[in-house]
Amino acid sequence: MEQKSVNKTNKNSYTFIFSIVMVIVVGTVLAFAATSLQPRQYENARQEKMQNILATVGIETDRAGAEALYRQHIVEEIVLDSNGDVREGVEAFDVDLAKELKREPLDQNFPLYIAEVDGGTYYILPLRGAGLWNAIFGYISLQDDVNTVKGVVFDHLGETPGLGAEITKEWFRERFTDEKIFDGSGNLVGISVVKGNPSTSKDDNRVDAISGATITTDGVSDMIAERLQHYLPYFESQTDMNVSNN
Template sequence: MDRNSNAYTFIFSIAMVLVVAVVLSFLATSLKPMQSKNVKQEKMQNILNTFVGDSLEVDGKKMELTRVLASEKFDEYIKNQYTLNYKGETVEGVEAFNINLATEIKKPVDEQNFPLYEAQYNGQSYFVIPLRGSGLWDAIWGYVALKQDLNTIEGVIFDHKGETAGLGAEITTDWFQERFKNEKIYDGNKIVGVEVKKGYSGGTDKSDHQVNAISGATITGDGVTNMMKERLSKYKPFFEKLKNSKLAIR
């Protein structure tokens, strides 16, 4: 066949498209188990990070909380995993770790499952709650660990899909996330979460339910505010059951 002909060019193009498609399909299939493993380990790392920080002491040595280390230590610190309904009742047959919040929050509230992790670390109890909401451009998410009083924040971790570098993306930084430590989520008997407030002047006050916003990232900050309040409030029925049965402090 004449290599300069239109027919040759057309056939060659189709052949290349098919070859590339087969190669990409093969790579996607081959790498999927590894990708799934990485996602699982990263999730464990994020959950543990909220109450152990970014390092762990292992055999007397301080080690960075990597994804691999987190997967090895996860079951040691996470003592219980609950799947709850909107009434705060446990749901059987649904594993908390496997719940996809991106899908779950699209359902009516009375059809949603709410994952919750109970942890023990250095003699203290914590409850870790997954978060998900909307930033300026796309989804934001994270985890918040509450101390055993079910009111005081031990730590948070946030992430995003497409916030602006140097602005909204700063929610992933340690200096921003550290502002939430020891903040309270209850105002009286109502869960209000923590407001990311522009022009905040409260300093280190941990009783006003507010932290200073990121300059130039008002909408992303509002997204964090709304995400925390909306998600945390869904756990109030369960928290009240724990308090009433005196299971919050063990």
């Protein structure tokens, strides 16, 4: 009787072994790619951070030129504790605000960048809070009276395009320029993002909100007020203003 030959490639064991080999090969390639790209990704993140810090004081640059301008204009990086005193042994640029916010305020590190541009001194603070879908974050710079805003930069992880994501746009950021963070009585109140705010005054601690993005813009208001409050002890030591904490 004639025996039929069996095609080994049709066996289930062949398919199983082939799948295992492919998983190993693909996994190895992806792991190698991730490891190889990690230094470049880290460097891109560093340069983007420098770009954002510089943008708050009106210096726009590409990634390639960010570090040189950062070294030129950021004259001091310090980390404060909750009392407004300088905390030694911690690098401001390395502080991860997402991790800091998971700690108690008394244990947090508060980075501060001091810039000099065209003869003026500016204090730059990192910000982080909650938007509609995920975290929002950025930087705010203050003039040497530690009251008047020089500029802001905002970003997000998942806000809605055309609505909450508009916080990144220059037209929204420009609304904060020259706004005050202290009210007329010297109380630190931050800047409220208010829907339908018709005022063009720079002394009312308010800017107009983005239509249809109430939760995101409320998050901007909250993160500015919350983060600034932790720097109040330092502000009091740097200014002759009669500030108080209500």
